Amino acid sequence: MVYDVDTDRIERQLKVLRECVAVLEETKRRRGEREGDPVLFFAASRALHLAVECMIDVGTTMIDGFIMRDPGGYLDIVDILEDERVIPKEGAERIRELVRFRDRLVRKYDELSPGEVEDHGDQSELLSSFDKWVRDYLRQELGT
Template sequence: MYDVNVGSIRSRLACLPEIAQALSSTTVSWQGGLIEGLAQERALHLSAEIVTDVGHSLIDGFIMRDASSYEDIIDIIAGEGVISEQVAEPLRRIVLLRKKLVQEYEQWPRAELHPLTAELPRVLMGFSDQVEAYLRKELA
């Protein structure tokens, strides 16, 4: 009935524990150094990419309405009950950072700890758990 690339989704979700760990470690040890700043930047970037890739795969596989933006991907999967609003809200903020991280990286404030860095580990793991629960429910 549905053509969901579960392998691709789970492969991406499998990256989230390491990214969450990197974000947590960066938060705890933050001193504003270059390496910490670059690690934070890459972890935030990968967070945005994984969330949007997984969301897009879910939208395509379960034939949800087409997304018009990265933020819309989050709105759609939240509206379809894949993720809760508590998870969706910070994910909207991370996908809004994507342009700065990918296209305007020369302006990124690497010496500053971004507020999402501390919040995202919990959110990313919640995202992963909720996507897995949705897959189990819908593909059973």
């Protein structure tokens, strides 16, 4: 079967994801030197929010391009990526946690504490793994 997967779009989305990882790592590195700094809090919050959006957008692009089943929502996108073996089970559960936390980042930002953002923002390894899982799947399915 010939697929129409927008690999250029996926590459742009993964580039932004890598930039989010860099920001999260930098805010983590600076945490001790400037405790309570609102700039670091906002940078980490926004980078985490964008990282989740990137994963969802990549998932949507892949689902459309590979003609996978239609998702019913953000968590369903993660389920489909897991079912199609784009991401492993253990990674999928951690991504679901981030997708759930996204709601707080977007809708309940006024209730967020720096500790919550730090707890959820310490996901550089997972985010980098997502990038690798997607690339491995594309290579396997498209030979790219």
